[in-house]
Amino acid sequence: MPAKLAKIVTNIFTNFFIISPKVFLTDLCYNMHGDRMKKIIKVNYRSIFKYEEHQETVKYDGSGHLEIGDDKIVVSYQDENKIKIELSENEVKLHNGASVLHLVRDRDILNQYETPYGAIALKTRLISYDNGDNVKIKYELYDGTNLISQVYVMLNYLILEN
Numbered sequence: 001m002p003a004k005l006a007k008i009v010t011n012i013f014t015n016f017f018i019i020s021p022k023v024f025l026t027d028l029c030y031n032m033h034g035d036r037m038k039k040i041i042k043v044n045y046r047s048i049f050k051y052e053e054h055q056e057t058v059k060y061d062g063s064g065h066l067e068i069g070d071d072k073i074v075v076s077y078q079d080e081n082k083i084k085i086e087l088s089e090n091e092v093k094l095h096n097g098a099s100v101l102h103l104v105r106d107r108d109i110l111n112q113y114e115t116p117y118g119a120i121a122l123k124t125r126l127i128s129y130d131n132g133d134n135v136k137i138k139y140e141l142y143d144g145t146n147l148i149s150q151v152y153v154m155l156n157y158l159i160l161e162n
Contacts, residue, residue: 039067040063040066041065041066042160043062043077043155044154045059045061046058046155047153049150049151050152051149065077072087073086081096082097089131090129092137101141103124103126105126107126109124110123111123122143123142124141125142126138127150133156135155138150138153139153
């Protein structure tokens with residue numbers, strides 16, 4: 001990793017700081033030992049669950065952590081449970097305590113979702129996914145062929161400390 005970092009720093013200075021921000025952030029989020037570092041962030045999270053007759057909104061505004069890897073970004077924070085959101089180019093993993101929902105572009109995914117009453121099989125379908133500066137996700141949850149809910153997720157964050 002240090003050789004890769006040295007090459008990037010050299011390129012920065014020789015190219016007058018012209019470098020892709022994603023590459024720069026990805027490579028500089030490791031310490032001198034090659035370990036991934038967590039950055040402290042301010043998290044703004046909203047999700048809206050639309051059911052047949054009602055909707056429910058979940059909100060979180062507070063501190064969290066950001067990890068940037070070679071092929072994914074991980075945002076995590078502590079609410080009632082530990083929440084972790086893994087974002088890559090074509091897929092999303094939403095962790096809520098022991099429960100995980102896996103969402104993949106153009107694929108229906110069968111998940112075993114942990115609840116206080118035991119595991120239930122839920123199928124997820126990723127409808128839309130924008131992982132730009134403001135992350136926007138729309139997905140559907142199914143019990144077999146029955147639509148349970150449509151879910152809209154909005155996530156943005158601000159790096160507070162390196």
